[in-house]
Amino acid sequence: MFKSIRVKLFAVFLGFLLLGVGSVTATLLSVRAQRADARVINLAGRQRMLTQAMTKATLGIAGDAAADYRAELSEAAHLFERTLTALRDGGSAPYGGETITLPPTTDPDIRSQLAEVVTLWGQFRQKVNAVQIAEPGDAAFLQAVAEIESLTPVMLQEMDQVVQLYEAAAERKLTRLYAIQAVFFVSALALLAWGYLLIQRTVINPVITLEAASRNIAAGDLATPIHLDPAAGAELGLLARSFDDMRQELAASQLELKRWADELETRVVHRTREMVALFEISAEITSQLNIQQILESIVDKARQLAGGEVAALCLLDPTRGGLTATSTSGPAEAFVRTAFEDTEEAELEIIRARETISQHEGCDCHFLRSRFRRSHLAVPLRAGDRVLGVLCVGHREEGCFDEEGGRLLSLLANSGAIALENARLYQQLEQEAALAERERIVAEIHDGLAQTLSFLNLRLGAVEGLIEDEEIAHVTEQLALMRRTVERTGKEVRRLMKDMQSSVHAYRTLEERLRQVTKRFVEERGMTVELNVETRRPLREPPEISEQVTRVMQEALTNVHKHAPYSPVTVTLEQRDREAMLCVQDEGPGFDTETLIEREGHFGLKVMAARAKRIDGELEVKSAPGRGTTVTLHWSITEG
Secondary structure: OOOOHHHHHHHHHHHHHHHHHHHHHHHHHHHHHHHHHHHHHHHHHHHHHHHHHHHHHHHHHHHOOOOOHHHHHHHHHHHHHHHHHHHHHOEEEEEOOEEEEEOOOOOHHHHHHHHHHHHHHHHHHHHHHHHHHOOOOOHHHHHHHHHHHHHHHHHHHHHHHHHHHHHHHHHHHHHHHHHHHHHHHHHHHHHHHHHHHHHHHHHHHHHHHHHHHHHHHHOOOOOOOOOOOHHHOHHHHHHHHHHHHHHHHHHHHHHHHHHHHHHHHHHHHHHHHHHHHHHHHHHHHHOOOOHHHHHHHHHHHHHHHHOOOEEEEEEEOOOOOOEEEEEEEOOHHHEOOOOOOEOOHHHHHHHHHOOOEEEEOOOOOOOEOHHHHOEEEEEEEEEOOEEEEEEEEEEOOOOOOOHHHHHHHHHHHHHHHHHHHHHHHHHHHHHHHHHHHHHHHHHHHHHHHHHHHHHHHHHHHHHHHHHHOOOHHHHHHHHHHHHHHHHHHHHHHHHHHHHHHOOOOOOOOHHHHHHHHHHHHHHHHOOOEEEEEEOOOOOOOOHHHHHHHHHHHHHHHHHHHHHOOOOOEEEEEEEEOOEEEEEEEEOOOOOOHHHHHHOOOOHHHHHHHHHHHHOOOEEEEEEOOOOOEEEEEEEEOOOO
């Protein structure tokens, strides 16, 4: 039995296993001891830092009694005493955010040195207690601080000696580990030499012969038989026979693989061409935005890709719940009607199934003539989880469409559905953009022309009063002011017309815009307005944001002029990280905000809220009768 290669190798491996287990066990035990020693050394070293921390806290109490140094001193003293007890007598001690348990110290030298530290600690602890009890400046306090300072170097020296003794003990353990590993190493070398001679005679030489045979097989020589010396043993002889059987099977498989490779290469080339064509077709369809052009392109490309004679696309009508044919491709005689009408239950079945359906002559499709649907493929147009309609192709010959054709047609239908959704979204965006522009123009008219007309109406009333009082000089001043207002209104109207023709605005800082509005209200309406800018640097917001912020300020100042014309106004532009804030505050009569919300009208507040929403901001109005009004606009800064 011992002549078997398996038994011999088992003996060698068992010997190595025993040596390995012994070496690993010794190493693990040593590593465990080293880890414990490292923790103890770290704790002993931490005692030194705690001594320094207590001294620092003592000096901190002497320098600043109001600071929280007493708590630090108490915590450090408690941790020092707990750790010292654990090092000497064993027990638990905090370490790295957890509590560990230490065994009692057995080394006599270390215990002796720890006893010295304990003695010193008793003296040090008394002084620490005196510092905590006495008031800073007392004679007892000052004496305790002085003695702590004198004891600190001695404590540090004694703790350093403890650390050195622990390190020396750890070094001795490591030396013992080296000796044990050396014994294992020598034994492993002896076992390795014996195993080498054994494996060389019974394994390596026969394997070399088999390796040469495998190289011949790898080189393509599948005709040369494999022979092995019988002295190699039954196991390798069996392996040699298995190699020879494999050689014969490889020779047969090589021929089969060559045939499969040729077939697969042909399929890959065909598949690649189809995918490239599908990609180009999908790109062409999705690049269009006209819905009718997309519909026509889908049916043309579907007929081309699937190789059909006719193609039709029917969309789901959400109002009637049926299908309506919207586009066709192929000869006109293939379709039952030239007008696009509702289809029947066949396509509705495809929508419910949500998958490709292959049908042949006799399928219930009332849109294609029967001779054009001897081969028939129908796939749903899906955009996400929604089915938009059905795309089908037909042919007058049977068996023209396979599973691959259905898959490609399904991919094309999905691309077409996405293109249709994109086109519909584009049209929706155009409509929303037009609506937003109308809202912007209404707000511009309210902020500009409407307010100016209201101002002129007030001035006309004032002029009528001056004429009745025969104050002609003041009438001239009012007319001059009204003339300037009309001229400015003309400029505003021209600017509005220019904005409607082009979206390009002067890219100025927001501060410049606000100062211009402030100056205009001060000069033209005689208001007292103070502008405060509290930003790290000038804000250069995009024109559309700057315009909305400026208009909110203008509307707020206009409301102040209407309801509290003599009240001083403070305008503040402030930046907080990535958020900006515009605040308009007056000292007018104020109003009840809840009552105002319940009432209708107040278009100015609605316009300001709409402007805030347009820049994804938030408008806040605070007011109370007799306490003035504060309008605050918050928005996110877009500049880098």
